[in-house]
Amino acid sequence: MSIPPLSPLQKLATLLKEMAARQDYHFPIVAAQRQFRERYYGLSSAAMLEDLFLDAVAHYVSTYRPELNLGRPPRGEKGWDYSLDGFKVSHKVSKSGAPSIAVLWDATRTDLTHYTYGSPISLTIGGYSPSKIQIKTSSNHILKAKPIERDLEVTNGSSLILVRWDAGTNGEILFKWHA
Structure with missing residues (x-):
């Protein structure tokens, strides 16, 4: 009996769970959650947190999972922030749990009947647990x-x-x- 292959989402979740299980990846990300927010303004802080997270994932992949292919979009390309074996993901950072996610509306696209988003969205909210x-x-x-x-x-x-x-x-x- 063969084991069915993981779906792209399962592969991503497994990778992130493996990385999170290693304590050597905790300190830089946890320290940055507080320090970046104290020292930099909103979107600058969020962009730097996203880059630090993706740098950590890239390091983990190259060190422990080199069979996986982690990619970044060309500069300025919208809609996704990284891909794992071709599975594109948009990465968001929040200070207070899951935020409302906006999609861009194009008034010239009369063929669209509802809002869609082209790739899954991952959200980093580390360090912001419930108050009690x-x-x-x-x-x-x-x-x-x-x-x-x-x-x-x-x-x-x-x-x-x-x-x-x-x-x-x-x-x-x-x-x-x-x-």
């Missing part, structure tokens, strides 16, 4: 938590927890500190 989350402990106790942000003050009576999330939705509490 719930964590279920192994003893089924629910903890309400806030992700640590740069200026968050830990007050007396509060606790800090270190949590590890692997693939999936269940987190593991590694350590708990009381203030």
Whole structure:
């Protein structure tokens, strides 16, 4: 029995999951999420984050998955930001979750009856989690938590927890500190 080949979307998802599983790719991207947004204006920051992400993917492909073909469009070509084995993807960056995505409307195209977009869209929202989350402990106790942000003050009576999330939705509490 042979294993069916992965679809282009499955191939892309697998590649990104493999890259994200390697801790050596976390720091540059996570650090840039905060630093670029603090130091550069909106679209400049987004463009640099996109380039850093794609540089990381290109490095991962050339180092660990050289059988894959990662491509970029010619300068100025619209509609896509990179391709994996010919599968074109538009990459977006957001500070606050999934944004509304606009499509360009061409009034001269009377043959179009609805809006379309020529390639799939990937969205990077790393570092911008919900303001409050719930964590279920192994003893089924629910903890309400806030992700640590740069200026968050830990007050007396509060606790800090270190949590590890692997693939999936269940987190593991590694350590708990009381203030």
